[in-house]
Amino acid sequence: MPTDREEHISEKAKEQVEIKPAKLIDISDLHPYNQESLIVSLDHCIKCNTCKYAFGAFTPSCPSGEEFGWEAYWASGRIRLARALLTGKLEWNDEILHPIFACITCGSCQDQCQAVHNDRIVDVIEALRELAVKRLGAPENQKKMEDRVGKDFNPYGDANSTNEELKKKYNLPNNAKVVYFIGCTSNYRQKNLRNATLSVFNKLGIDFTLVDEHCCGSPLIRTGQTDLIPDLMDHNIRVIKEAGAETVVTSCAGCYRTLKKDFTKFGKDLGVRILHTSEFILPRLSVGMLKEMDKKVITYHDPCHLGHHLGFYDIPRQLINFIPNLEFIEMERIREASWCCGAGGGVKIGYPDLAISTAKKRIHEAEETKAEYLVSTCPFCKRNLSDANKKVGNPLKVIDLVEIVDELL
Amino acid sequence: MKLERNSRINQTNKSEIKSKLEEIFGAKNVTDKKHNLLPYSYDATECEPGMPDFICMVENVGQVINVVKYANNKKIPLVPYITGNNIGGLTIPQEGGVVLDFGKKMNQIIHIHESHMYALLEPGVTFGQLYKHLKENYPHLRYCYPFAPPYSGVVGNAILSGMNNLSCIHGSMGDWINGLEVVLYDGSIVRIGSCFMGDKLSVDNWHSRYPMPDLMGLFVNWQGATGIVTKCAVQLWPRKKIERKLLAICKNSAVTAEFIREIGRLEIVDDISAVSVEVAKMALGDPTPVKLDSEPDFPVILPMSAHNEQHYQVKVDLVNQCIKKIEKKYNTTIQCTDFDYFAACIGDDIRVFADLPNVITPLVEYSGLTWVGTYAPPDNLEPLIDETAQVFIKFDIPMFIYMKSMKSSHYAIFRPIIRYKKELEEERMKKATADILEVCLKYGCIPYKTPVWMAKRLQEIIDPNWLKFFKRTKKFMDPNNIFNPGRWGI
Ligand SMILES: Cc1cc2nc3c(=O)[nH]c(=O)nc-3n(C[C@@H](O)C(O)[C@H](O)COP(=O)(O)OP(=O)(O)OC[C@H]3O[C@@H](n4cnc5c(N)ncnc54)[C@H](O)[C@@H]3O)c2cc1C
Ligand code: SF4
Ligand code: SF4
DSSP: OOOOTTTTOOHHHHHHSOOOOOOOOOOTTSOHHHHHHHHHHHHOOOOOOGGGBOTTTOOBOOHHHHHHOSGGGSHHHHHHHHHHHHTTSSOOOGGGHHHHHSOOOOOHHHHHOOSTTGGGHHHHHHHHHHHHHHHHOOOHHHHHHHHHHHHHSSTTOOOOOOSHHHHHHTTOOSOOSEEEEOOHIIIIIOHHHHHHHHHHHHHTTOOEEOOOOOOOSHHHHHTTOOTTHHHHHHHHHHHHHHTTOSEEEESOHHHHHIIIIIHHHTTOOOOSEEEEHHHHHGGGOOTTSSOOOTTEEEEEOOOTTTHHHHOOOHHHHHHHHHSTTEEEOOOSSOGGGOOOOSOTTTHHHHOHHHHHHHHHHHHHHHHHTTOSEEEESOHHHHHHHHHHHHHHTOOOEEEEHHHHHHHHO | OOOOOOOSSOGGGHHHHHHHHHHHHOGGGEEOOHHHHGGGSOOSSSSOOOOOSEEEEOOOHHHHHHHHHHHHHHTOOEEEESSOOSSSSTTSOSSOOEEEEOTTTSOOEEEEETTTTEEEEOTTOBHHHHHHHHHHHOTTEEOOOOSSOSSSBHHHHHTTTOOOTTHHHHOOGGGGEEEEEEEOTTSOEEEEEGGGSSSSOOTTOOSOOOSSOOGGGGTTTSTTSSOEEEEEEEEOEEOOSEEEEEEEEEOSHHHHHHHHHHHHHTTOOSOOEEEOHHHHHHHTTOSSOOOOTTSOSEEEEEEEEESSHHHHHHHHHHHHHHHHHHHHHHTOOOEEEEHHHHHHHHOGGGGGGTSSSOOOGGGGSSSEEEEOOEEEOGGGHHHHHHHHHHHHHHTTOOOOEEEEEETTTTEEEEEEEEEEOHHHHHHHHHHHHHHHHHHHHHTTOEESSOOHHHHHHHHTTSOHHHHHHHHHHHHHHOTTOOBSTTGGGO
């Protein structure tokens, strides 16, 4: 992704006409990676609208655009807002925060866009958020997450769990080659998922441990609140190193993306292999280890942080197909065309109606498959899809894949 | 760059207008917030930006009637918008006003008439949407697809006389409109074409636009300046069993121009799309390609369809015979091969030109995209290519010329294209497009989806009586100049 603005303009061309770069506002207080992302917004995106559909499938792709309709609420509109703010064509006011923050950062637009900047679209939106936070402050609800992380190292405001009790309960050593990085949502809200992962690891006889992990930083990076990020990352790098880990496994799609991508973006090196639980478990299973599933029908929801953000589509499906005697029926929108659960990017806390209406659309899609189980591989997806499922009031069971594996192992 | 122009809407009566718009469309479908207006204020081209005062998301015909009556009474500009993908600044408000966005909520495929072979559409239907609908429900029927992104309006392109992958046999998209429903300036509805039978909308009677006087011309190519289209029936065609493509590689302008003309006249290929060889390189990942002397100038894609293998083979033989004649005349070689085979050898990225609807990746490289898109006299393609090439060389812009034979080579499309970084190179591209326009005008080309600045230049050289008549027609159709005012530079 070239960000050198004049790189393709030859000297000969410059002789014809004076090249006048637009005058930009000062963005030097932003994280360098985010500065670069904003420059991407200046020189890319013609607003061809391709990201409004799943590419090739022609089904709706952007939850925020579908909800609000105005151009400013689709990826291209946000890129235009970034450009206009950078070049001073748009002044700051509190209302601008809506299109900037009512985006789930699901990254679906990235999968649909066919232009060279496609893998930077969410970066642009996150950079725009950092700019907004620096100029106006974060919106109230999103700010709460930063306050809580600052105080208790998790965005839920619960007292920090050092995980010592869990280590005792599961008789885990202080040092191990594998660290299970639980993630805040599993540790403080979706504890079933955490417990199932711990149980599966035990049943598989894995030599692993837990660390006094702090929030991976995902909810703050996604909402442009970057001040605490270096400390959070340094802390997690330190405790993981101290545990002697070579591999970090997480069952949270958000943590997975952050550990895999954002650490590098912020100039940090974890220096270990990072795996999602599904990819850690799969090679350790062999035929006959899992009980049968009595022809139960299940369908799978791709978490955006795995799918749209990292192209991680196959492994969960391979794991599902490894389970004996189940019927796996896909929803209409899957893989690159998949529809978000609605929870990410600070939307669950900042725009709860958008979060729920997005999840409801997914629940209805799952219902069409006649599945009994709607399976995902992310605690945050599980949480929001469960919330919507309750509101819709239907019998679908929303569950994480690791919970199924635990039941069958 | 100043975004606000002299809007006709006076700030003091803005809140009154907003209340009325909210009454018509519902509050959640009306906005005047600057951040919402901004994305509608400019497009990918060099056309001057301009802010609207309001955007309204339109849901139904009743709302259009009400807003038109109100706007006509108050002399408020109405700018119809579908996806804004026209590459000509055609939805940029020239005098502020209300943008009517049809893309989001008035986008139903109302009816597909299988035996009469047409689709009756609301204005917001996109190419991708129609493609999916036909593929899933009417696989024996086909529509046509331009090099435009799938999320571009079908009706928008039909009423702008767009061109696409069936244009060699069927011509311009404007010719394939069977009927229109339009809201006129006084809020009355008029139905053009066979759909005028009876006052009740019957979805079954949109089969043709003739033999009445063809009033379609009052709305096609007017860029939304004579009325608001609320329904449009477009022709579909039977899908033949075999759909394949050939790829021919031509050297120099003379050979390429002759190839486009002569193959078009055979009347056996669906489309002829020639692009500069540099563009193929762009699609394969080189943003600033240089053509080597040893390389040919134009790859030409020939989509073809046939009822069976025998039929297809006859067509291929005829193409090959025609190629032999051209080779002999110009003492040249034209490589012609199966497109799939070529793509398998060179890389699948090249398929974007063949598997439509698609995104032509070279077109979306930067933040700016512009072209001088013209309807051209086929006999002038050689000098057009050669002289336009000089402009590309002068400005050191990678050559990007796109050409088509239209309707068996009765006319052609000549479209030099420029991609650029909008916030860096606008001035340079303005100069380059102005130079290209002069070349095109010199050889009798007429710019389509005409931006205001090109329309103004055109007015300097065309028949003044035409212009007078055109202005009178506009006045008759829109006495208070509310429909997309300023378009065509009048
Ligand atoms: C990358 C790219 C490649 C393209 N390649 C091609 C190509 O190969 N061939 C081709 O033909 N086109 C091509 N196009 C242009 C093209 O897609 C269109 O011109 C188009 O689909 C119309 O755009 P739209 O539907 O977004 O309409 P808009 O741009 O929103 O509107 C087009 C015009 O119609 C008017 N209008 C809109 N709605 C109404 C209404 N309800 N009643 C009356 N007037 C109305 C508008 O005011 C405007 O003047 C390309 C575009 C892009 C971005
Ligand atoms: S982000 Fe990509 S797909 Fe979306 S409008 Fe911009 S260029 Fe097109
Ligand atoms: S990240 Fe998701 S919600 Fe945000 S603009 Fe892209 S597709 Fe829409």
